[in-house]
Amino acid sequence: METRFEMAVIGTGMAGLAAALFAARQGVAAAVVGSSAEIIFASGFFDVLGVHPIEQRRIRINPWKGIEALVRDNPKHPYAKISQKNIAESLETVIAFLQKTGLSYCRRSNRNAMAVTPAGTLKPTYAMPRSMWNGVLAWEEKAPCLIVGLEGLKGFSARMIAENLRQKWPGLRPVKVSFPDSGPGAELFAERLARRLESSSIRKSFAAAVRRRLGAARAVGMPAVFGLYRPEEVFADLQARIGVPIFEIPTMPPSIPGLRIKDAFLRELPKLGVRVFAEKKVLAARHEPGRGFVLDIGAEAAEAVVCSDAVILASGRFLGRGLRAERTRIIEAVFDLPVYQVSDRASWHREELLDARGHPIHRAGVEIDDWFRPLAGSGRPAYDRLFAAGSILAHQDWMREKCGSGLAVASAQAAVNAYLNLKKSPAQ
Ligand SMILES: Cc1cc2nc3c(=O)[nH]c(=O)nc-3n(C[C@H](O)[C@H](O)[C@H](O)COP(=O)(O)OP(=O)(O)OC[C@H]3O[C@@H](n4cnc5c(N)ncnc54)[C@H](O)[C@@H]3O)c2cc1C
Known part of the structure; x- marks a missing residue:
């Protein structure tokens, strides 16, 4: 043809x-x-x-x-x-x-923002998804912040992020939580997590698990798995349930934001x-x-x-x-x-x-x-x-x-x- x-x-x-x-x-x-x-x-x-x-x-x-x-x-x-x-x-x-497609971006027109990377470094970037922006604000204030890793998700270590940033941002506290309905020892994959978080009942249990570990944290960083097709809805709902600003941190490939x-x-x-x-x-x-x-x-x-x-x-x-x-x-x-x-x-x-x-x-x-x-x-x-x-x-x-x-x-x-x-x- x-x-x-x-x-x-x-x-x-x-x-x-x-x-x-x-x-x-x-x-x-x-x-x-x-x-x-x-x-x-x-x-x-x-x-x-x-x-x-x-x-x-x-x-x-x-x-x-x-x-x-x-x-x-x-x-x-x-x-x-x-x-x-x-x-x-x-x-x-x-x-x-x-x-217009439902992926909002945040930026400052003449200034790069410093974004948290999965290696626990900060990198300058011009614009980033709305779901990552609270990380920039938390870093600028050096706010006490929880970094959440997930049992079974390889290539994302909350502990490594907190350790590597400790000198510059001492208020980071790493925790590991279990993802709802995933059995002990199960391996988790970012794509599947993103899809599962599109269900409100999964979000409810996940947010409750994070809330229990919140302590004095004023923000929460998590792997970038806040939904594949409806990320803004997932982000807003999770944030409302957790009760403090939340942000995504990119993961190893395949990358959900990509x-x-x-x-x-x-x-x-x-x-x-x-x-x-x-x-x-x-x-x-x-x-x-x-x-x-x-x-x-x-x-x-x-x-x-x-x-x-x-x-x-x-x-x-x-x-x-x-x-x-x-x-x-x-x-x-x-x-x-x-x-x-x-x-x-x-x-x-x-x-x-x-x-x-x-x-x-x-x-x-x-x-x-x-x-x-x-x-x-x-x-x-x-x-x-x-x-x-x-x-x-x-x-x-x-x-x-x-x-x-x-x-x-x-x-x-x-x-x-x-x-x-x-x-x-x-x-x-
Ligand atoms: C791990 C990683 C992290 C990154 N992080 C960032 C970041 O934080 N910030 C940022 O700004 N950028 C980032 N990028 C870079 C950004 O994704 C690339 O710079 C950008 O995607 C370059 O795009 P491109 O379209 O030129 O090439 P590519 O994305 O490589 O696309 C090439 C395309 O050409 C197609 N192609 C090749 N040969 C043929 C053929 N014969 N016929 C038809 N199609 C063909 C391929 O299938 C593909 O679709 C990252 C990239 C990587 C790999």
């Missing part, structure tokens, strides 16, 4: 989903194809810029001043091609969209006219005169053919599988575009895993022109109407710079806008 769209978006991570949203809002007939990737690992935070320079591990309280310094020091960073006004606007659009974002996009995009090919991939891609881009789509074998005037490549890095590391080089997996990389494999990583400068492999990716078009070896765009967005872009280390979702969303908007501008004045 062959279907024609004006734009095809490759990738259903944050960058691809945001690109599909921006395209739909501009009236572009779009299809998006991809499977689960980094987004289901993601904490739900929207980082814009938290650390620069990374080698000094300098935390940026004001993300915008941080970006100013970043692009001055690294003019090849993709942020250097997007105005701060457009970065902010793209984030507001996505946050407003999520809010799943919520993905679910919201996949539910709402079709209503905006976007055709979603979920859990599918582009198996082969080519450009043919008269047909434009031709993409064979399927899970294992081709099930559909999508033709489009433009493509946005938002296929991620190694986890997303947009880039693949072979024995001697890194390749871009869909169009075989040139990849910026250090030339010899021995230099991909530094000797120390935690080297503050990061590893050169984490800056690999496709290089783009000012219109977000990947470059061919000649230095010219590989194709007139092929654009790239998200973590596949070269010259950024989103993990260490703490700019993952911010860069994904801002570059997605920039790529869609570049296409629309080129459509108006094709001479570029």
Whole structure:
């Protein structure tokens, strides 16, 4: 079956989903194809810029001043091609969209907030789900606070969080409670806990168990499992029953806040006219005169053919599988575009895993022109109407710079806008 769209978006991570949203809002007939990737690992935070320079591990309280310094020091960073006004606007659009789907976000426009991580550290981030925000306020007041772990939930240790933060936040008290109706020794999984908390009788017993341990705590932090489909209702009800402000702390993957974002996009995009090919991939891609881009789509074998005037490549890095590391080089997996990389494999990583400068492999990716078009070896765009967005872009280390979702969303908007501008004045 062959279907024609004006734009095809490759990738259903944050960058691809945001690109599909921006395209739909501009009236572009779009299809998006991809499977689960980094987004289901993601904490739900929207980082814009938290650390620069990374080698000094300098935390940026004001993300915008941080970006100013970043692009001055690294003019090849993709942020250097997007105005701060457009970065902010793209984030507001996505946050407003999520809010309408029932996922409220909290932020202060010119200031990062410090969020509690499951490792018991604090990280600067720009925006976070409403269900996490009370953690920021409790930290700022250094309020006496209970951190609740669950018997049988692996990878979330209330004790470790409290121990690691003890110097900075002595009022943290860790406890472990049993989840209602889970037998002794049972292993618990975040996804199942989130679904079970959507039942009001489970919430009632769980809240009662937490309340019994409350003591003098003025806030309660818990693993991020406050519901998958109705998180705001679960959060409000639990908070009312426990009687003090509560907050979620991200867990190890799969991350419920990441799943919520993905679910919201996949539910709402079709209503905006976007055709979603979920859990599918582009198996082969080519450009043919008269047909434009031709993409064979399927899970294992081709099930559909999508033709489009433009493509946005938002296929991620190694986890997303947009880039693949072979024995001697890194390749871009869909169009075989040139990849910026250090030339010899021995230099991909530094000797120390935690080297503050990061590893050169984490800056690999496709290089783009000012219109977000990947470059061919000649230095010219590989194709007139092929654009790239998200973590596949070269010259950024989103993990260490703490700019993952911010860069994904801002570059997605920039790529869609570049296409629309080129459509108006094709001479570029
Ligand atoms: C553990 C972890 C924690 C994170 N925490 C945060 C955080 O706290 N704050 C923050 O801001 N960001 C965070 N992120 C980062 C954020 O999730 C990523 O930066 C962002 O998701 C990058 O998105 P992306 O869309 O570019 O790539 P990805 O999310 O990797 O998505 C790539 C997409 O491309 C698809 N794809 C690849 N090849 C093909 C193909 N041939 N055909 C079709 N589709 C294809 C994949 O299926 C996938 O859907 C975290 C990420 C991880 C892994």
